[in-house]
Amino acid sequence: MSPVHRPWEDAADFSIGLRPIAPEAWLEGGEADPAPRKDALLASAGDLVWAEVVASREGQSEVLELVEAALGPGEPRRDLPPLLAAARRTPDDLCLMEKTQGAWRLTALSLSAGTFFTASEVVGKSLAELHGPVNGFSERLLTRVQRIFEGLRPDLVLERRNWTVVNSTELHTPDPAPIRARIGEIDLRDAGQALQIRVERQTLRRLPRTGGAVFTIRVHLAPLASLADRPERLAAFARAWRSATPEFRTYKRFDLYDGLVDAFLASASCG
Numbered sequence: 001m002s003p004v005h006r007p008w009e010d011a012a013d014f015s016i017g018l019r020p021i022a023p024e025a026w027l028e029g030g031e032a033d034p035a036p037r038k039d040a041l042l043a044s045a046g047d048l049v050w051a052e053v054v055a056s057r058e059g060q061s062e063v064l065e066l067v068e069a070a071l072g073p074g075e076p077r078r079d080l081p082p083l084l085a086a087a088r089r090t091p092d093d094l095c096l097m098e099k100t101q102g103a104w105r106l107t108a109l110s111l112s113a114g115t116f117f118t119a120s121e122v123v124g125k126s127l128a129e130l131h132g133p134v135n136g137f138s139e140r141l142l143t144r145v146q147r148i149f150e151g152l153r154p155d156l157v158l159e160r161r162n163w164t165v166v167n168s169t170e171l172h173t174p175d176p177a178p179i180r181a182r183i184g185e186i187d188l189r190d191a192g193q194a195l196q197i198r199v200e201r202q203t204l205r206r207l208p209r210t211g212g213a214v215f216t217i218r219v220h221l222a223p224l225a226s227l228a229d230r231p232e233r234l235a236a237f238a239r240a241w242r243s244a245t246p247e248f249r250t251y252k253r254f255d256l257y258d259g260l261v262d263a264f265l266a267s268a269s270c271g
């Protein structure tokens with residue numbers, strides 16, 4: 001089945017791409033009980049998937065309130081930091097952003113599906129620092145993103161999506177190195193199944209009481225081959241792959257996948 005979110009049909013370059021959605025659509029759902037998956041990761045991966053700064057507990061509690069307002073009250077977990085209790089209720093990863101020392105900073109996060117970063121390395125960072133590795137972010141996007149955080153109205157829920165291609169079916173991918181080391185083992189004929197389109201659906205909303213904001217990240221994976229049943233969708237992906245800007249391609253290491261994607265597109269177009 002073709003992926004639900006197809007952001008490559010909108011852009012093959014870095015973009016803000018935030019659009020308002022209905023508040024009821026804030027959390028997509030779709031995973032019956034994310035708690036066991038997240039609990040197991042917390043037990044085995046600890047600070048790769050959870051981090052907080054001490055002063056963030058009030059903001060965390062407000063995120064839990066919003067999640068409970070959206071999903072209904074859950075079993076109280078006063079033994080857990082409130083953001084962690086909230087994250088166990090939803091498939092999405094939850095990031096608390098608060099303005100401290102003049103900058104919007106990431107003050108707590110539950111990150112069970114990180115795309116090549118870890119909770120402990122990003123906690124406390126400002127928007128500028130978080131996006132340091134993204135080519136051109138500070139010149140092209142940072143000021144606008146900061147303004148969006150400043151102007152976020154409490155009744156507004158914003159959504160954006162991004163995409164990349166990876167050879168991993170794992171949601172929890174803190175480190176690209178072991179994944180990329182396996183690219184050479186993939187047979188060209190298996191590229192459509194071995195390569196996954198990795199889409200992040202992200203949302204942003206204000207925390208009206210404490211003044212912070214909650215940023216959610218939900219990862220969806222689908223094999224490239226899932227595009228093959230709809231010729232127009234296959235063609236749209238091929239266009240995006242071939243027209244992606246050099247900065248976008250470099251950041252996402254598309255060069256490592258070019259041969260495999262070309263082989264997949266050639267076989268799917270003839271099939």
Ligand code: HEM
Binds near residue numbers: 014016133162
């Ligand atoms: C809401 C406005 C935001 C915009 C427009 C934005 C935009 C981007 C873009 C364009 C990228 C490059 C990957 C891609 O999306 O194609 C990126 C990467 C990233 N963003 Fe954001 N972002 C936003 C908010 C946030 C927030 C609130 C966090 C806090 C967790 C965050 C954390 C990151 C991280 C950790 C990366 C990966 C950087 C790396 O490669 O090390 N972003 N963002």
